[in-house]
Amino acid sequence: MTLAHLDAVTQAGIIEGWACDPQRPRETLALAVLLDDGTAVAAGRAELFREDLMDAQLRYGWCAFRLRAALGPEALAAQRLRLVEATTGAVLHVQPQLPIRHVEHHDCETVEAVVAEDPTMLRSIDQLAGCGDLFAAFIAQEGLPAFIRAAYGYVLGRPADPVGFASYEKLMRRGALTPFGLLAILADSGEFRSRPRLLPSPVQPAFVFATAAAPPAAPELTLDDGADAA
Amino acid sequence: MSGGSVLLVSVPAVHLSGLDLPGSLYPWRCLRDAVLPPDLRLALLLVMQSAEAQQTEIRFVARPEIFTHGAARDWLDAQSGGAQDHLALTDGNTLRLIPGLRNHMFFFPRGMTSREGALNRLVRLVPEAFAGLASQVNGTLTFRLGSRWIRPPMLPLGFAVTPVGEPAQYTPFVWLPGNHGYAGVLSAKEAMEGVPLPKPPHYVPLTLGALSDHPFVVELARQVREVVLDPAKGPLLIGLPALDRDDAATKDQVEAVLEAFSRSGIALPRLSSWAVRFVAGMPDPAALAGARLTLHAHVPFWHFGRDIFDAVGEVTLTGSGSLSGPASLFSTWLGRAVPVRRIRPQLGLLPVTTGQVP
Incomplete structure (x- = not known):
């Protein structure tokens, strides 16, 4: 519904x-x-x-x-x-x-303001905090290593280094870190803060954690009254 | 804890040091995605789900020991929304209570020997703090204070559906007498996810507490030997224990189990077998349909949801110590009687195997 x-x-x-x-x-x-x-x-x-x-x-x-x-x-x-x-x-x-x-309305007068208003880009990594199911579906489909690699590419724009990959995989396998927790840690890192980049939101095709939706289930066969009577 | 009200919850301050909290009272989202010990994360999930079911609002309080009296306490009373209850999640090292409220305790690292030892020390040092508890969540703490036996009322809380985190990893049983570290490495190298089981398994989740129960380990090692020698009796699924260190990997968990087997004195064949397999993480509930589940008294049963207990064919509580308390709690929690199998310690000398010869 x-x-x-x-x-x-x-x-x-x-x-x-x-x-x-x-x-x-x-x-x-x-x-x-x-x-x-x-x-x-x-x-x-x-x-x-x-x-x-x-x-x-x-x-x-x-x-x-x-x-x-x-x-x-x-x-x-x-x-x-x-x-x-x-x-x-x-x-x-x-x-x-x-x-x-009644809200105060300001026209965007600079390129930065226009970019900041772009709803298809994240303003903060916290906007992904509700995407737990999406990340879980990605991990179920692609596996945990693929998620960690995708997280590095998404946030830091580079492949995961072996040390970081191993430590985060260990934490996530133990259940000590959630998928969003990993993204938050990467976005809070000095590396990201020194070179902040725009992160695509879940509505963007460039959002790497989107998985193909399951095909719609076949409609169940039901017997109508006539068939029942027959 | 009554429904439809506000509940204050505190976690050990050691886990808050890395968090950016907005104040002494903070919301769930500050903890939800932080790096936390897995057992604490599960305990918090359980509390949040139970509170949601009872329409209780949760407010987390940092450093509850500050709010004992005076202006600090007035502030808390003004901000707490009329909360009458405080749930302290404890790791055994500390128990921070708030005077004047109904204090409840949730000891979450059950089965972790060092934490259980810490809790026992704490009970000996400040028994009066525990004597005033309104309840203990999923616990069976009992102690003597003067001439009285104190047993805070049990409060059973459970998951309806087992929270499944990352996919479980399965590794084969590998036995190299005297070289358990390398056996752990070899086993972990073959780790696979989603390995199908030929038939409903016998699942034995372990903790360090269960591994320190010698008669239980002897019994388990015997079963391992039987299944390794006759795979038709399998599969035997051994849940790897959580270790008390942050950098523990699957190979370390396997090594801990193999070390315990080596101390059992049971001679095991030098081979590798998928009929006995280790599992790191929570197995898929569907894989446990019709399974036999053996729970040691030192295994936190509340990690499993009712969906698993409904799916498995048989549940047994076991151990060599006193099982009356755990059996009573587990039966109350589950809502039905649970078969209990007490393992009697074997008397006499332990056999010496060639694997133990230096």
Whole structure:
């Protein structure tokens, strides 16, 4: 079952909320916001990070959305809005009156500010703290050594050195260190701090820990009433 | 510990030194991904899961011994959300209590001989601290204080589903009399993950405490010999014990078990066999379906979830010491009677094998 919520619209006309399908945590949902008459006022994907969603264990925390609306906030607040899944048209949430959220809005004036606003890059390694299941799936599929090598490549941009590899593998095999704990240690290292690099977020194809989703299960055969009667 | 309230939890301060804590009260996420001893991590997971099931809010408190009285205590009372209970996770070296609260103890490194020795020393030094405990989680601590026997009430907590960490590694049994270090290296070299078992195994997880139980080791070494000589009686799965040092690798764990076997006086054939295999880490619960599980009294049974106890065909509690306390706790925890098999020490002289000749 898809869970979703239209939270608010900001003064700048950005519709905020979140949506995810706990049964399909690896997929981002394509969404649209419709007026009562079916006019679409915003569209996009639910793939941004929010800490409260991570705490609630909803899609690793990466299922928020901020959609620029075609109408102003007052016009939106005066109407009933429907959040629908773009591919199926299924209504996920109906908001009779979207609250207006007052936030300070700054335009990005420098390249650094634009990069910092890029939602497809991590602002902090802590944004991956809710991805434990994702890392576990990677380890189950590729093995622990592959995870450690991938972690080194992802955070430090280099192959794992033999000493570091051996010590972290030992710690992780003993259960003394979690997969995210390893990423946090590498991101906290002097090497990373001296040469910080942008790390792709889980919504990026460059996110190395993404594993191929399992193929959908074949539908179960059920007998309808007629067959029962037969 | 009552549900729907706030519970203060403290861990030994030695594990906090490397953490960047926001204050004396800190959230779970500060500990969750830190480097922690595996048994402490499991204990914390157990506490967090149990608290979630009882809708109890957990607040971790650093250095609880600071908050005994005065302004510090007033601050804690104001910040603790009306907590009435404090759970102290102890490694046996210290027990930090908060006066005025109901203090509970969770001794997590069960089976680690040095830690159990430390706890016993602590009980001898400050028995009054233990006498005031409201409960002990998954423990059977009993001691004498003056003319009274003190036994803090048991509080059984367990995992519904066994927390499976990294995939378990399987290594073959290798026996080189007098050269257990090299046998450990050879065994660890052949480590494999996800090795299929031909039939439900007999699984015997070990700890250093279990390995120090001589009659139990003698019995286990006999079983090893039987299975090595007749693989049809296998497979025998021996869970490698956690060692009390941070740099221990699989080869060191294998060596510790082989050393214990060599002290048993049982002559083992000089060969390598996958019919007896060592397992480092928690085996996949599916691999234990229908298995025979033999738990020594010094093995922390709460590391296994109820899914494993439901899946295995037979569970036996064993050991050569007094088993009444562990059996009572284990049966209460499991919710059913558990067969107990007490191993009687063998009297007389131990046989001397050629492997023991210098």
